[in-house]
Amino acid sequence: MVNPMTGVEACQGPAPGSVRRRGAPMSYGWRNSAHLCSRRGSVREGTETLGKEGLRFSVLGPLRCWRGDTELLLGSPRQRAVLAVLLLRRRRPVTAGELIDAVWGDEPPATAGAVLHTYISQLRRSLETRQGDSPDGRVIVSSPHGYALQGLHAGSLDLDDFEQRVVEADDLAARGEPARARDVLRTALAMGEGTPLAGIRGPFAEAERARLGELRMSVTEKCLELELECGRHREIVPELAALTAAHPLRERLRGLLMVALYRCDRQAESLAVYADIRQVLDEQLGVEPGPSLQELHRHVLRNDPLLAQPAVETGVPAQPVVPAQLPADLADFTGRTAEVTRLEATLRAAGRGTAVPVTVVTGMGGAGKTTLAVHAAHRVRDAFPDGQLYVDLRGVENDPVNPADVLAGFLRGLGSADAHVPPGLPERAAHYRSVLSGRRVLVVLDNAHDAEQVIPLLPGSAGCAVLVTSRSRLGTLHASDRVPVQSLDAETAAGLVSRVVGRDRVEAEQQAVRRLVALCGGLPLAVRIVAARLAVRPEWSIAETAGHLEDEQHRLAELRIEGLGVEATFWLGYRQLAEEQARAFRLLALPAPATLGLAEAAAVLDRPADEVERVVESLVDAGMLESPARGSYRYHDLVRLFARARAEDQESTAERDGALTRLLDLLLATTRNAYRLIRPGQTVPDHVRPTAAPGPAFTTEQQAYGWGAQHLTAALQVVEQTAAIDPGTAADLVLVLDPVLHAEFRWNDLVPVARTVLEHARRTGDRQAERRLGYMLGGALMQIEQLGAARELIDRALLLCADGTDEVTYAMTLNVLAILESRAGHGDRALEVYNLAMTAARTAGDEAVEALALGNVVQIRLDRGDADPALLHQAERQLAIYERLRDEHGTVMAHYRLGQVYRRLGRPADALAVHQQSLTALGPSGSPLMQAGSLVRSAEALLDMGAASLAAQYVRRGLALTRRLRWSRLEALAIRVHGDALAQLGDSAAAAAEWHRSIGLFEKLGAASAAEQGRRRLEAMAEQPPRRQAS
Known part of the structure; x- marks a missing residue:
């Protein structure tokens, strides 16, 4: 039956034909919310005395949980589905079978039981503050009857609060206080953010989503009915219009809109609403509107005075408010001085021009973007006396916040009544800009998904400023400044540990602290987590904790505390990736080199370079990959561990090995091309295995050598990594690296790598690989003076060469x-x-x-x-x-x-000329080995010519190079020549000291004749009468 006050039939209203006269008591049968709770307060029954203060859950939007002010990570969608079942069963036990049916439906996987057990364990770790068998130490308890939640304090579930407010509104309406009842319902409706249980799949979640959606819509209709009773028909027309457009088959909404329009003296439009729903129902369902809506239609047709607005004056104008929504600043905020200064300068510039300053803080997950933004925002609060707005846009979650919902919240925070919040995004954005006009408000948009989410939230008044944080670079957003947030340097990271753990403990284990922050890669989230663990475990040593982090297989697992974890942060970003991006993210983490170029990335992914560039640049934009220079890509150390774990989980062995061998093939092709230019007369490149990739072409020897020197470490890493997969190709790459190894004198780096490949070559019976590795490893050991081991390998290699191939x-x-x-x-x-x-x-x-x-x-x-x-x-x-x-x-x-x-x-001038010619040809970027040799030999020639001072300069430069190269034999020679120069300069004592040093080095190297030359110099000096040192 139509309610004459609102014109709409109540769910359990009077019998048909009875019409309440204006001013008569209203009978809202459905307001007795028996469908919400059997008796008032029963939803919280028995919970007030239990522990776990501060643990709060939300199901009216995406399932979320907080302990105090800290949001906890709840895991995968299915894991959250398990928690949703336990929450909505209200402490009643749920069997494992019921949980499996609720989460997976009729076709659960064979491993569902084991997976469910894992989910329960992970939820316990996330939710519980301590472990133990005592029931009062757990949030999730198990019994013979199943699993259940316990220990949740009053108000821990937003649905409970929602339902309690509906009951409270019923009481107020029954006492004749419609305005207060409406305000309570508006508060309840403001609690939800988006779709209930968003992002959770499974039959239980789908059913509950539908139930909660219907509950919310019923309460919305109730609230709007109260708005009509309060005489606010003009204010709610836009909201009703939007709701009827979104829910065209809900007759009750149509009835409310008809009454609101009628009371606005818009009878024709009211009748048009009825005509529209009648047509919709006929076309879609083949039915007529219900009796109550038909009766309301008749009342409108005859201008029934019963539909006139009630003589009720309600509502108090919203008082202006100054929002202060910033989260609390951290007392132990450390470092970021340059970034804070830069942000302050940009934000304080608000109002100096006509544009709103928009600053974007970007960085990977866990880099500390939010911490920095909140800290900077607090420092400039005085510049924004009209308030500070803050929202977490949840940009890396499955359901980023709708900007329309953000605007609704902002407008309420700025003092707008719910009835004055327009229904659509464009209208809300325009109203928001109007409200902010002439005001100085700082807007902090945390964790933005993309520019499209941010743009509607920008004020139009230049007195305001906006601070955005995002893992994405938001390239299409017009920003005044972009502040990238990198990992902390070692000193700052150690300072953070000191502030959290305590100075005394840090000073007692300084070396361990340096190792600890290095293993965290300087990532602020990782450093803060491990520091927090140490702070609550004073009996743990820092060295012991660092030792646990040494294990790459378990490092990420160690970096978590009370539901907060580095790995979970990475998961948020990973789940946002398209499959093409996710595959690239996984495979590019497999090669050992810290940095990959575009060509190497294309080889790993087996895709054209232009296609790969698009994908990897999108990973950079998403904050999952770093690009230190154009065409160069790298991971943060912890992100690499995460990506490799995903590759282990999701890529086959063949695919993983294929990615590495394609890179090995490219490196062999490229190094072979470089070899041909560095040593053009040698035929070695013609005798290595053919490659699938042609490799880039080089035009000059300097270009080829430069590439080889730059990529030598990476090439050796790939050789070692692929030794077990393809020792033959790995051995060939070692062979063609010979010119660069020689020029850079990197034999110490080659030795362990070559030994690894040699072991695999012998295991597989690859005689060609074994003899080539025997030659290379034997030569390397000879260069670093391990002559016995070198001889064994060379003899074996010669034996393998006997076949003449x-x-x-x-x-x-x-x-x-x-x-x-x-x-x-x-x-x-x-x-x-x-x-x-x-x-x-x-x-x-x-x-x-x-x-x-x-x-x-x-x-x-x-x-x-x-x-x-x-x-x-x-x-x-x-x-x-x-x-x-x-x-x-x-x-x-x-x-x-x-x-x-x-x-x-006896031709020192000619000797000097050819050595100078060599130095000129080498240039500053040429082979350091040959530079060192030419400098030392030039010094010898200069000494023969009596130019001792210039000779000393040359030999000192050569000596510095030999020490960097760790070439002991040339270093010993350079020391002796330096002694010769000092002797000519008249510093006999210093010369003798240098000769003694050279003799010791030569003797250590087994170079008896060279050592003897030094002794003869000492003897000759002893026979000479003393002379004064030259001034």
């Missing part, structure tokens, strides 16, 4: 054997082996290897003190070969030998 490797291995013979003092034997090497090189058609052996022959003869003029011919022959081959590196080596020969033959 790899003449180039054979020739190069003989060259190393000759050096070993020479170092052992077997000069004659060394010369014989060099002759064999030159013969093998000629057989292989490799002139460059022949020239290399020829140069080593010259070196042996020089080391033996030979001053035969024929040496000049051999040195010039080596130089001629390299020049003919246009081998710039070989030419520098030949000049090095030729300069030594000139000096031996």
Whole structure:
């Protein structure tokens, strides 16, 4: 029956035909909310005395939980579905079978029981403040009857509060206080944010979502009926119009709109509403409107005075309010001085121009964007006396907040009554800008999803300012400033630990603290979590805690406390990725190098470079990947661990191995191309395995060498990582890295990698890989003076070369054997082996290897003190070969030998000239090995020419390079030459000290003849009369 006061039939109203006269008591049968709770207060029965103060849940929007002011992470959608069942069963036990049916429906997976147990365990860890078997120590308890929630304090569930307010409104309406009843219902309706249980799937969630949605709509209708009773028909027409458009089949809403329009003297429009629903019902359902709506239609047609507005004056104008919605600042906020200063300057600039300053703070999850924004906002509160608005837009969750809902909340916070909040987004945005006009308000939009979510929330008044935080870069948002938030540096991170844990503990274990923050990658969330764990565990040592973090498999699991975890933060971002992005995120984390270029990323993903660039740049924009330079990409260390774990979970072994071997293939192709330019006469590149990728082409030797030097570490990492997958290709990559390894003197880095690959080559019976690795590893050990181990490997490699299938490797291995013979003092034997090497090189058609052996022959003869003029011919022959081959590196080596020969033959000026020629050719970015050698040899020539001061400068530069390279043999020579320079300068004591140092190094290296030269210098000095040091 139609309620004459509102014109709409109540759910349990008077019998048909009875019409209440104006002013008669109203009978809202449905207001007796028996469907909400059987008796008033029963929804909270028995909960007030239980513990867990501060734990609050929300189901009227997305399922969320807080302890105090801290929101807890509740896990995956299905895990949250389990919690939803337990919450809405109101402490009644739920069996495992019922939970499985509620979450998965009729077709649960075979592992549903085990998964359910995992969900319960994870929820307990998130919700409970302590572990233990005592029932009062748990939120989720188990019994023979199933699982249940206990210990929730009064008001812990928003649905309870919602229902209690509906009951309260019933009482107020029954006492004749419609305005107060309406206000209570508006408060209840403001509690929900979005769709109930948003993002949760399963039959139970779907049913509850429908129930709660219907409950909310019924309460909305009740509230609007009260608005009519209060005479606010004009104010609610826009809201009713929007609601009827959204729910075209709800007759009660149509009736309320008809009454509201009628009371606004809009009878024709009221009748049109009826005509519209009649048509809709007929077309969609084939039925007529219900009896109550038909009766209301008749009342409107005849201008029934019973529909006239009630003589009730209600509502008090909303008082102006100054919102102060900022979350609390952190007392232990640490660092970020530059960022805070920058934000303050931008925000305080509000009002100086015509545009609203909009500042965007971006960074990966856990970087501390919110903490920084809130801290900066508090520092500038004085500049915004009209208030500060704050909202968490939940941009990385499955259901980001609708900007229309945000505007409704902001408008209420600014003093607008609910009835004055327009229904649609454009209308709300316009009203919001009007309310803010002329006011100085700071708006903090935290955790934005994209620019589309933010733009409607921007004020129009230049006196306001906006501070946005987002993992996304929000490139389409017009921002006054963008402040990227990076990880904390080691000192700042340690300072944060000190403020949380206490200075005394940190000072007692400073080294452990440095290791701790390094393992956290300086990520503020990780540092804060581990510091909080230490703070509540004073018996834990920092070193012990850092030790637990050393294990990469469990590091992320260690970085969590009371439902807050680094891994959960990463999950939020990961779930936002499209499948193409997610695959790239997983696979690009597999290679060991810290940074990948675009070409390497394309190889890993097996996609064209332009397509890959689009995908990886979108990951950068989403804050899941970093880009230190254009075309260069890297992960934060903790994000890499997370991404690798996802790859382990979601990618097959074949796919993971394929990603790595494609990268190995690209590196082999590229390094092979570089080898051809660095050593153009050598045929090694022609004898490595063919590659699927052509690799980039280089145009100059300097370009090729520069690429090799820059990528050497990464190449060695990939070699070691793929050793077990493809030892043959890995061995070939080691082989073609030889020129760069030699130029950079990185033999110490090669040794462990080559040993790993060699082990796998032997295990798989790959003889070619074994002999090539034997040559490379043997040569590396020889360079770092491990001569015995080098000899064993070289002998084994030569044995494997006996089949005659790899003449180039054979020739190069003989060259190393000759050096070993020479170092052992077997000069004659060394010369014989060099002759064999030159013969093998000629057989292989490799002139460059022949020239290399020829140069080593010259070196042996020089080391033996030979001053035969024929040496000049051999040195010039080596130089001629390299020049003919246009081998710039070989030419520098030949000049090095030729300069030594000139000096031996008493031609120091010629020696100096060729060494200077080498230094000019090398330039500042050339091989540091050859630079060091040329500098030291130039110093020797300068000493012969009496230029001791200049010689000292040269040798000191060379000495610095040798120490950086860790080349002991050249370092010993440089020290001795430095002593020679000091002696010429008259500083005998310093010269003697240097000679003593060189003798010690040469003896350690087993270089007896070189050590003897130093002793002869000391003896000669002892025989000379003392002389004063030059001034």
